[in-house]
Amino acid sequence: MKNLTVVIPWDKRNANWLEIALASLPEGIPYVICPNDSKAEMTQQLNDAFEAIETEYVFIMGADDALTPTCLRHLAEAIGTADVAYPTLADYDIYSQNRLREARQSDEWPRVKAALDAAGLDDQVIAPGDDLANEIVLEAEPPAFWNLQDINHLPGCFLAKTSTLRAVPQPDLLLEDWAWHFKALAMGARYVPVKSAVYLYRARHDSLSNRIEAAVEADGGNYGPIRWAIRESVYSELFADDTEADPAGRVPLAATFQVSASEAQAYLRGILPARYLPGAVHHNVLDSRNVDKTPATIMLHPGVKAERLLVPLLRDQGKRVIVDVDDDYLSPSLVGWLRKCGAHAIADSWVENQPAHRRVVRDADSIICATPPLAYQYAKVNPNVVVIPNMVDPADWEAPLRIDDGIIRVGWAAAAQHTPDVYLVEPALRWASEQPGVMVCCIGMDPGFDFAYRHFPYTRSLQHYRDLVSILDVGLAPLHASRMNDGKSDLKWLDYTMGGALTIASAQPAYATIRSGDTGLLAKTQLQFRDHLQFALADPQATHEMIANARRYVLTERLAVRMRNVYLATCGVDPYPIRPLPVRQAVAA
Structure with missing residues (x-):
């Protein structure tokens, strides 16, 4: 027990x-x-x-x-x-x-x-x-x-x-x-x-x-x-200025999150923000009757036929329709990129869905984008764009699964769509595999290296994924230059940081928030990935300082609760700020 x-x-x-x-x-x-x-x-x-x-x-x-x-x-x-x-x-x-x-x-x-x-x-x-x-x-x-x-x-x-x-x-x-x-x-x-x-x-x-x-x-x-x-x-x-409460005294839900996405996307862009609004989440279940009586519906990258048909029903109910995107689904290279990653079924669906996605974006009241480059692309179709980055909840990472056995774990957590990025980190990981007391770990995708490494298969459990990430001491985040990758977020850096690892990432727009040498390391080439990894393992004190700096930044700037009022404003709801909770002072005996 x-x-x-x-x-x-x-x-x-x-x-x-x-x-x-x-x-x-x-x-x-x-x-x-x-x-x-x-x-x-x-x-x-x-x-x-x-x-x-x-x-x-x-x-x-x-x-x-x-x-x-x-x-x-x-x-x-x-x-x-x-x-x-x-x-x-x-x-x-x-x-x-x-x-x-x-x-x-x-x-x-x-x-x-x-x-x-x-x-x-x-x-x-x-x-x-x-x-x-x-x-x-x-x-x-x-x-x-x-x-x-x-x-x-x-x-x-x-x-x-x-x-x-x-x-x-x-x-x-x-x-x-x-x-x-x-x-x-x-x-x-x-x-x-x-x-x-x-x-x-x-x-x-x-x-x-x-x-x-x-x-x-x-x-x-x-x-x-x-x-x-x-x-x-x-x-x-709880609420100091509850001007939106109905006559019965209820504080309303601010939004319904209509989610047709993976477990990770559903959590990051739906469940987590809904926790703080408050809001309701419908995952793979279409809410055409507004059962939660919310003033807005936030649709995660809509485009499939059922979601397209949902939009006019929401309009008839007087609801705001908001589109949330964390990837560039408008990109002309989307379908080709998906095929290159081996996601042929998804690529086939987007051949039909991409034009519909563009129409939904065009007609939406607002667009929420996870990154500034995404906002730049989506503003060409709908100028009502707001940037809300991916966020973290410290409660998800209260007890990182650190392993204190004297082994340094260097790894890469990646899904299949990162296959084109393997070449960027292969030399660095090969070098690491040859060092005594160092283990190379690959989480998710199996890159099929011809040197020693430990593979942890893809998991649908978010907590299992967090546990795996938190065994790493150094985490790599390669990303080659492309329009699709320009719209990517720094989520990998957030995960590595909250798990307790140093991030070595590609010097691409996705990782513009990393201050190289302060909150992580940025690499432009294969050689720099290897050089940065050698430096990180040779200077543990500098590595730990960068990890601490990154964690301090994330816990200051990227908490989910900080985005609450931005979501409320986007949904057309006046903020009702939560009163600060009293802090009890410890009294010495």
Whole structure:
């Protein structure tokens, strides 16, 4: 199980319930109890606990709830590189021995027993001591289960990185768990729901959940207004000038990202910016009905027939149509370049799609380009162009997979379209393969070198790709001169930098952001690639300084959150700036 501590805020009521909560913890799991007499005191105690805890993860648990035996394990296994993993809520009912005996004799018992087994519970007592005489029964799909998810979908019981908890202080509000979650989301925290992790939730008669439940029942079972009322109360804390909120108090989504692209493109140009706008992402699913009620649709390099037909529907709904491009899909050499790279099927499709792409670009309200050279080309068709470069989220690179075994790893991460660039780095990598204690690594494309190297095949997993890139000490980024390559971005430099490697790149427009000798090295020829690599391996101190300088630049200038207002302006939405979060000062003991 992950390295974690359980934190339990307790209002000093119902000590027997606290005993049940503690008894449900797996053996050996450290825990901290935070007794308190008020919400404000609880908030302060939680913040103090988060500062003191030394484990990597924290699980926050209600003092009146209980864990199923496998809950923590399933959460720990599922959290991966996310910041928060939250469990499935199930209604927690305590029955007397007589009530449980009646349940065993009823026709419903097989259904209840099956649910108990699925949750890893037996049908015996889990509470300590005969004097309590409490039994827990988890009913199969009880109505209260779904109601709780609707009311409090991000519950106050969750597993989180300790660093995330420290970065987002617990606010002193009635809805402290909701407020924390929304502030964490606004800062870019990533969440994962874990259906198999069952958490037994006890709703007190005077609890917020029960009061909301009663209000919902009185309103005929309509959860919508209640859910938005909760969001409104939290968003009022997040947004200082929410002029675009609708009459119900909701902060709207700024854009729908219509994505027909690879996983990497979908993430970089869709999912990542949507995280900070906020926005909705439809990956390979056409949204013709504007289900998210957004004022703009951002289409990633559209041109295929289905997307062409979508444009007039969006216009009829009064939506802004924005095209986002990270390659020169207008280039006359596009089809030939794709064939040269071996992508014949894609080349065939662009024979038809390229004219349609040009028409969509011509008629769009705005064009978002990943680089200035792309903006120059696209402005010839539509002058309403804005440059939004590729960005990074530090949360994606919190723990680079560095390997401390004394071996220096020199590598190149490349897809098949970089086949024409192999000749630029072949001499440098050949030289590296001959050096003692140096390993040559090729990630993605297999160049078929006739010298020793380690090949890591192409992966569709972005996190696996990041892990592979982060084993490198020096990363090469060759690019030959062409109109297609002029429009490329410095993404490889961003990846190498965040992974902890020095970048040696071609002196092409794509890498104009690199200051050679300061944030990386630029090479114009095969010989310079080899010379720069020899220098990097011979002078580790200079190499580490360049890596540090590059990382400092990226974390200052290329954070996804910095592009938020540019996206909002492009979508025609007035910015609603997020209030700075309070910074808690450490107090010396």
